[in-house]
Amino acid sequence: MPEFKDMLKYFRMKENLSQSELAAKLGISPSAVSMYEVGKREPDFETEEKIADFFHTDLDTLRGRESSDAEQQPSYYLDKDSSDAAQFLFSNPEYKVLFDASRKVKPEDINLVAEMIKRMAGGSSDDTGC
Numbered sequence: 001m002p003e004f005k006d007m008l009k010y011f012r013m014k015e016n017l018s019q020s021e022l023a024a025k026l027g028i029s030p031s032a033v034s035m036y037e038v039g040k041r042e043p044d045f046e047t048e049e050k051i052a053d054f055f056h057t058d059l060d061t062l063r064g065r066e067s068s069d070a071e072q073q074p075s076y077y078l079d080k081d082s083s084d085a086a087q088f089l090f091s092n093p094e095y096k097v098l099f100d101a102s103r104k105v106k107p108e109d110i111n112l113v114a115e116m117i118k119r120m121a122g123g124s125s126d127d128t129g130c
Contacts, residue, residue: 002064004048005039010090011055011062012037026050 002010012022012033019037023030028047035041043051052062089096102110 003039004042004063005037007062007064008033008051009037011051011057013090013093015055026054 012019015022017025019033020030023033026033026047027050028043032041032043036043042048048059048062052059055062089099102113
């Protein structure tokens with residue numbers, strides 16, 4: 001289950017904000033945002049509410065808690081593969097550059113690059129689904 005620090009970073013990155021930009025919008029110091037995101041410090045209740053309001057979310061979500069009616073709510077993703085891919089990109093932001101670049105090229109070019117990567121990794125061409 002994600003923690004506050006993870007959710008704060010998730011929401012900040014989703015809005016394409018740097019720590020300094022978020023700090024300026026919230027009226028707090030950039031070092032406070034940094035410490036929140038690495039888990040060295042937690043905000044007071046008022047700041048936590050300000051963060052939740054800024055990102056248009058509730059405190060339970062911001063704190064990484066599921067609400068009691070979470071099972072009744074539909075998932076944001078339509079299938080598990082989409083959810084897994086999104087979680088992978090969130091957990092491994094260094095791969096985002098590949099994802100972003102792939103949106104600007106033709107599908108056949110993506111397949112060619114995927115094949116090259118598989119060959120460099122020693123895999124067969126049947127395990128990508130491309």
